[in-house]
Amino acid sequence: MNDSTLLQLLNARFAAAFTAAGAPGANPVIQPAARPEFGDYQANGAMGAAKQLKKNPRELAQAVIDHVDVSGIADTLEIAGPGFINIKLSDAFLASRANAALADAKLGVPLPAKQTVVVDYSSPNLAKEMHVGHLRSTIIGDALARLLAFLGHDVVRQNHVGDWGTQFGMLTAYLVEQDRAGNTAIALDDLENFYRAAKVRFDADPAFADTAREYVVKLQGGDAQVRALWQQFLDVSLSHCEAIYRKLGVQLTRADVRGESAYNDDLPRVVADLRQQGLLVEDQGAQVVFLDEFKNKEGEPAAYIVQKQDGGYLYSTSDLATLRYRSGTLHCNRSLYVVDARQGLHFQQLFTLGRKAGYVPADMQLEHVAFGTMMGEDGRPFKTRSGDTVKLVELLDEAVSRAHALVSEKNPDLDEATRQQVAQAVGIGAVKYADLSKHRTSDYVFSWDSMLSFEGNTAPYLQYACTRIAGVFRKAGELAVDAPIAITEPAEHALALELARFADVVNATAAEALPHFLCGYLYQLATQFMRFYEACPILKSEGTVLASRLQLAKLTGKTLETGLGLLGIEALEAM
Known part of the structure; x- marks a missing residue:
């Protein structure tokens, strides 16, 4: 297993070089190269550091190159433009990363310091059946919970259902x-x-x-x-x-269900505690906390109501009690609320008051994982033709039905039981991926045709890539011998480079709570594999070349399957 990700390794080496070159504390700004002809990565920190030091950026870049230790990592370092450092990684280094990933259950992803992370998601109102409005929270939350658990964190799933009032x-x-x-x-x-x-x-x-x-x-x-x-x-x-x-x-x-009712007994205590701290005032009969941090245009602070005139409580009160529970009882380090973007102001106020009241320590991360609305192709929120809310079960049944028709058309030789299994994986996977592949804060258009397409950035395309790799191994039969990966061709280099980026993408997706990072990566990986497949015939090669390419294909298949699994999507061996 690798001790650090590719970005962590390059950042550490170049940070040390910047210090040795007279720019201590400078950020190396390591990024994937914009175009392959520029190399594999770029260190773009020389311009900013040189400006602060009033030095020539190209001269500082050269000093960094003179001091950096990339032996066994990079073949060439070149200065471009005003001071970019282009980094071309060596074939041997990428091969060693690939071999280490193949031998590791986590595919070379180093585990960060363990945290207790609460993921609050789905949270339907139990007065009604689940509808499409619950889909995004459920899908996004599940993907983030899977991802954080994969990274070794203690994940506490919380289904904060509406079951009270x-x-x-x-x-x-x-x-x-x-x-x-x-x-x-x-x-x-x-x-x-x-x-x-x-x-x-x-x-x-x-x-x-x-x-x-x-x-x-x-x-x-x-x-x-x-x-x-x-x-x-x-x-x-x-x-x-x-x-x-x-x-x-x-x-x-x-x-995992812990609904509003679970906090009922704590609500009077929350109100009493806020009053004792001097945060609570009575306003028109209601118990209110005025937050100076959220003033309106007239300069008046926002009113956060915790008890109504009639003595009733609101979800703002139960959310405060929930904060106390997750901090004081669960001792979580990070709490994610996967909730509609329209609740943004509520969560800003909740988190501000929670910290003011001392319900959460300063180092506990509170994050509103906001998401936009699922729109119909008419550009309006997704509804039935009659304008009613779409029941979630009906939408999922239709996804599987459409996928079944598609699979039957593309592969009529499949037996019915296999068709049903594939239709389930393709239909549900398509619905999930169509959501997760978009930036979660944006609204997105729900389109059956685009999400079930076998071309472009879709679940069926990625699932098909998995079946193609599985097909290679079925044809290889006894040829599939274990041997280390060795890289000599440009297409092999490009594929191994993409595989080496997996750990960084997983880290970034978890840190930012943005599943579309992982989706974009998997699409790039599948596309890179298809290019490799065309440029470097696997089964027509021989000896160690054959063995090496099979191993590259094997690692690609494992990475695609793992990545899809983190999104809650099933990989397939046949479609």
């Missing part, structure tokens, strides 16, 4: 009515219709509405009968969610 009094009251009529099982079979019917009763019948409010009080007070009915509703709701998670291949279980 006034609507649950309404639903429980309606459940009692249905129970008396013997309709409970039928009523709960379709959560959407159940919710609509309960809402109609609530809006139309004042007596029912009063009963529903009484149930809220009983629920919050811990009434055993009402709690049992509420739990029955939650169990059915969660079983709907779990069916979606299984279909999506998402690593969320019942044990």
